[in-house]
Amino acid sequence: MEDATKSEEIIDSRNCPFELLPRELVWSIFDFVPETVFSLRSVSHTFQSLVDSYARMRVRIPLVDKIIVNTATAPDEISITIGMPEKETNFMFFVDQVEEESLSKTNLLALRLRLNPATAHVTKQIPFDGALHNISQDG
Amino acid sequence: RIYPLMRVTLTTSDGASVTVSRQLTKHSGFIEKAITDMAVDDNAVPLSAVAVDVDDATLKLVIEWLTEHRDDALPYPEKTDEERRADDIPAWDQAFVQKWDTKEDQQQTLYAVITAADKLDIKGLLDMTCKTLANKINGKTVEEMREILQLECDFTEEELAEIRKENAWCEN
DSSP states (O other): OOGGGOTTOBOOOSSOGGGGSBHHHHHHHHHHOGGGHHHHTTTOHHHHHHHHHHHHHOOOOOOOSEEEEEEEEETTEEEEEEEOOTTOTTOOSSHHHHHHHTOHHHHHHHHHHHHOGGGGGOEEEOTTTOOEEEOOTTO | OOOTTOEEEEEOTTSOEEEEEHHHHTTOHHHHHHHHHTTOOTTOOSOOOEEOSSOHHHHHHHHHHHHHTTTOOSSOOOOOGGGOOSSOOOHHHHHHHHHHOOTTTTTHHHHHHHHHHHHHTOHHHHHHHHHHHHHHHTTOOHHHHHHHHTOOOOOOHHHHHHHHHHHHHHHO
16 A cells, blocks of 8 residues: 555645545545545645545445356357446446446546556447547547 | 443543543543553553543543444444445434534534544544545535535636546546
């Protein structure tokens, strides 16, 4: 884990009590509302820094609970069952629908991709048109 | 092993003394460690006072919460990422917070209780108060968030435009 996760570290601030909380606590609060990351990073310089460091720090962003691939239904058919976390009841698997819904942890995942230099090499596939779309920092 | 009838005196940061049952303090990792460090045995009562870096008013609220939750299971169950949700605060806890989390208070007490729960290592109280704060932010506009968080916008127009561009990249 990064040095920045040390509980002793606090953010320099004079006015906002939230910013005076230990960084670990701030991140645990963000854990409850990952869908707010875009708004939160627009609040102030300090919040932008907090959210961005949170997005970079998060090692694991769970979007689905389980994926079951079943080939036993018919010889020429594959059945895929996707189990969603309870909170994301409206979560849709297709990338373009996820974005329309703009729900919960998908925002955090998108932000993490945006902040990660490695995203220059990431592609995403929109199932409906089958096209591959490059995700680049300049996009 | 916990001795429920044992009483512990806590001295607050503003000089007050509060004596509470060990049945309550067992939920505080900080106080339990302090007692363990004293190396007391079954009969070693009264204990020396334990100094806590929490003021008297906040400690009273912490003790009120501990009293209600004295029978909660220990250790406090760790939640996985998938299990973390903010909409499951028990009714008693919600009413407890509403008593003092008023508009006039501007969340000063809530921040004080969060900080106290963190310092005293009371995981259940910390979890509940963090959820409460998260719920205040959730679903709000940026302007509303600034009001809740008591912050002024310190971005220039150019910086805001850049952030909007970055956010749009994530959303499109």
